[in-house]
């Protein structure tokens with residue numbers, strides 16, 4: 245790792261390694277042969293992509309395999325269940341036909357819950373004729389998520405990513421559109437929407453001209469109800485030069501200035517897993533540049549085993565964010581998809597880590613909400629563990645909910661030290677179901693759109 249090698253005038257070429265290039269990564273030569281084969285097996289099923297900047301400047305190869313950024317970007321054996329691992333390993337070892345391998349991969353991916361939390365069934369909105377609008381998700385009344393087709397990749401992939409299905413080249417698993425018109429027509433019909441989140445993938449992989457084609461229509465007076473533009477990105481740490489280079493970086497700043505001049509709040513939702521990501525000078529310059537034009541930066545990330553399941557890591561991350569001008573915003577719980585069994589942390593430990601980390605920082609860093617599960621009924625925050633009427637319980641509430649009436653209403657779950665997700669919990673005090681269960685059931689009764697994105 246060499247975090248200081250890049251001086252302020254150096255803009256390295258962007259070069260990525262994918263599953264086909266594992267043998268080309270010189271740093272991997274020092275790993276045992278078995279570890280490299282494991283990577284090959286896992287990356288046959290789950291997406292792998294890492295750029296040279298991350299390999300050379302963020303990973304401490306002397307600390308591998310424990311290095312958190314290595315765990316964040318390189319496939320690990322435990323990411324596949326034994327049965328899935330054996331299937332693919334056997335096929336690779338015996339040089340199986342491409343079609344046979346693809347069939348096995350497809351079957352395994354479908355078993356990994358590619359679109360958790362009702363994303364396809366419940367979040368894809370419909371047009372007036374009832375047709376699904378692929379490329380949009382509308383779960384909470386005030387916020388629409390937009391998935392631009394050109395932004396459905398990232399500068400590197402995170403091993404735990406819950407959007408992994410967007411990256412595996414299977415269009416039936418992908419949510420995206422290249423039509424700005426779909427977004428504008430939808431927003432025109434939904435004056436209750438105040439926030440648009442550009443997401444992916446990472447919208448910052450897009451050329452500025454593509455991003456402008458989606459963003460600029462929203463600056464017109466007819467979209468005065470859109471008050472905030474959010475951009476979810478990990479480019480600040482995976483490829484900070486996106487914000488710095490004299491062509492695309494400058495053009496991006498001019499575009500963002502137009503957004504701000506139109507009176508919108510521009511929020512960069514920075515995906516930050518570990519304080520180490522904030523050390524490189526290029527990242528700090530990119531943050532300063534965005535702040536300099538008036539953008540607001542917020543930091544968010546899931547709590548992940550092997551990467552950041554340590555209160556010291558979170559305390560240092562939040563402290564560093566505050567120093568650099570990023571508002572600590574969310575600590576998420578790892579979602580129930582993909583390689584969850586490898587990365588999940590029990591809810592009770594998530595809460596302990598959150599509380600311990602919060603106790604080590606000043607109030608300025610305690611703006612973080614969480615640990616929060618982005619579950620199908622809503623964002624369920626764990627408020628704590630308590631004993632009520634002699635029963636040990638989790639206390640929870642929805643920070644956001646499909647029905648806004650559910651928001652912030654505390655509810656109780658029976659204590660379960662192994663539970664890692666909302667649907668593994670049961671209502672406390674002998675209740676048969678949650679207070680939202682009946683209403684949620686009626687929401688889920690409409691037929692799901694056929695999984696066939698048009699783009």
Ligand code: SF4
Pocket residue numbers: 397398400401402405406407408444445446477478515
């Ligand atoms: S940057 Fe975000 S979308 Fe991209 S791989 Fe990482 S978690 Fe997934």
